[in-house]
Amino acid sequence: MAIETTNLPHNVQTAILNFEEKKAAYMQLQERLGSIHQKLEKHRKSADAMQTQSEQLGIQWRDAFRKNDGELTKEIRAMKNGETEAREFAEEYTHLVNTLEPEFEQCQLETAKARQDHLSALKNLHDVYANYQLTASAEILFSLP
Numbered sequence: 227m228a229i230e231t232t233n234l235p236h237n238v239q240t241a242i243l244n245f246e247e248k249k250a251a252y253m254q255l256q257e258r259l260g261s262i263h264q265k266l267e268k269h270r271k272s273a274d275a276m277q278t279q280s281e282q283l284g285i286q287w288r289d290a291f292r293k294n295d296g297e298l299t300k301e302i303r304a305m306k307n308g309e310t311e312a313r314e315f316a317e318e319y320t321h322l323v324n325t326l327e328p329e330f331e332q333c334q335l336e337t338a339k340a341r342q343d344h345l346s347a348l349k350n351l352h353d354v355y356a357n358y359q360l361t362a363s364a365e366i367l368f369s370l371p
Contacts, residue, residue, distance in 0.1 A: 241355070244350070245348055252344040255337040258333055262326060270323055273320045279308075280316060284309045287302050287305035287309060
């Protein structure tokens with residue numbers, strides 16, 4: 227149900243515009259928050275996967291090294307290098323997470339404030355419109371004989 231806003235008084239139109247602005251700001255911040263959250267989760271999962279891979283490669287090359295009686299082979303060296311590489315990637319992903327967390331927390335605060343503003347504008351719109359409807363109804367009622 228659409229309301230024709232051009233027939234409404236100025237204060238109701240202003241309340242509608244304010245509500246729409248607050249809603250748009252809130253929706254935009256919600257999208258940004260969701261995007262940052264997805265990045266954080268992706269980087270956390272990547273860090274965990276790399277850490278797990280590093281640990282597994284570490285176990286494998288050490289086991290192969292012992293079974294080979296301390297003799298280095300290309301395969302053992304490749305596993306050791308893979309362990310180091312995976313550990314370094316895990317550290318980098320963790321660094322990315324640590325870099326994004328303050329931005330995520332700030333965005334959470336901004337989104338909460340925008341939500342509060344949005345709900346406040348909605349309540350104000352309800353109050354202003356209800357007052358307008360009550361006044362208009364009273365005028366019609368009192369104009370009757």
